[in-house]
Amino acid sequence: MTVELRHHTALAPETRQDLLNVYADVRAPLLHLPNYRVDVFAERLDRHAAEPGFELVLGYDGEVPIGYAYGNTIEAGDRYWKRMTEPLPDGCTEAPALAIKEIGVRIRWRGTGVARRIHDELLRHRLESRVTLLVNPLAGDGKVQRLYETWGYQGFNAQQPSPNSPRLTAMIRPIH
Known part of the structure; x- marks a missing residue:
């Protein structure tokens, strides 16, 4: 398996559609919940893509989009x-940070290290000193949060x- 990682700082229509397709597959068990519907995600995605410092890393196995962050x-x-x-805490927000809004990998590629590769590629050229993300502590019976802890994240809020x-755990770590 050779995974190609592609960077995007804007959403061309085909890139947006690839991301929506992966999202729908990754979140399939949750799509019946209002906050996880594809159209609701698409609205959030469009808002996020218009915000400062937006960056997407989309992974492909051949021409098949398989994961993103x-x-x-x-x-x-x-x-x-x-x-x-x-x-x-005082001073917590003084320096800019990268907020990871979404990470997802299709089931077939989970457990292969692809999620970590996509994550690390997203961080590789960032100028911020810290990165933060939100995780549902119940996702995967806590496995997702524990995975992020192995990547160096710590819960802080x-x-x-x-x-x-759902109530989400806010996690943070240095970028480099």
């Missing part, structure tokens, strides 16, 4: 920080981004 730069005052359930969203 994307995020954007967040600074002090960003709604990402404002949604935390607990007060943040929580969010419930919308009324239809």
Whole structure:
């Protein structure tokens, strides 16, 4: 298996569609929930793609899109920080950070290291010093959060981004 990783800082129609196809496959068991519907994700994706520092890494096995990670730069005052359930320590938001908004890999390629490769490729050229992400602590009976912990992330707060969203653990780590 040779996986090609492609960087995007804007969403061409074919790139957007490839990402939506992978998302629909990755999130198939959850698509009946309002916050996970493909059309709701597409609206979030379009909003995220218009925000500063947007970057997407999309992985392909041949011509088949198999996984992705994307995020954007967040600074002090960003709604990402404002949604935390607990007060943040002084100075926590002074330096810009990369907020990973989504990571997903199709089932056939899970457990092969593809998710980590896509994640690391997303971070490789970033100028921010820290990266943060949100994870449902119940995903995979906690396996997803434990995986992120093996990647160096530590839980530091929580969010419930919308009324239809589960309570998510906010995790953070240095980029390099």
